[in-house]
Amino acid sequence: xxWYLVPNVEYHGQTFLKRVKVGGKSICLVGYDGEVFxxxxxxxxxxxxxxxxxxxxxxxxxxxxxxxxxxxTGKGSAGQNDYVNTYPVEVxxxxxxxxxxxxWENIKQIFK
Ligand code: FES
Numbered sequence: 001x002x003w004y005l006v007p008n009v010e011y012h013g014q015t016f017l018k019r020v021k022v023g024g025k026s027i028c029l030v031g032y033d034g035e036v037f038x039x040x041x042x043x044x045x046x047x048x049x050x051x052x053x054x055x056x057x058x059x060x061x062x063x064x065x066x067x068x069x070x071x072x073t074g075k076g077s078a079g080q081n082d083y084v085n086t087y088p089v090e091v092x093x094x095x096x097x098x099x100x101x102x103x104w105e106n107i108k109q110i111f112k
Pocket of ligand 1: 043044045046047048062063064065066067
């Protein structure tokens with residue numbers, strides 16, 4: 001896994017949603033309830049941009065049809081049968097880093 005500094009983002013405990021590009025991935029970065037989360041930015045339902053949505057009860061809400069995804073697991077709410085990828089986040093000082101695994105690292109995880 002490689003850690004990438006998220007450019008142009010400083011975290012001071014604020015609530016925010018922002019689409020960022022790190023490690024070749026388009027990520028929805030979320031500051032919520034004193035933590036920072038990173039999820040895939042594209043909603044699996046019909047491609048909505050999750051960073052244009054909002055947070056509610058530990059989920060991010062897609063702005064197009066209001067599907068919700070858990071900020072920690074990426075799992076869709078009951079009945080949706082879908083998910084978005086999640087990525088580990090570290091905050092050092094005010095800088096935010098996102099961990100991205102390579103394709104082959106992800107394949108190895110499947111066969112462990
Ligand atoms: S595109 Fe996200 S809920 Fe439909």
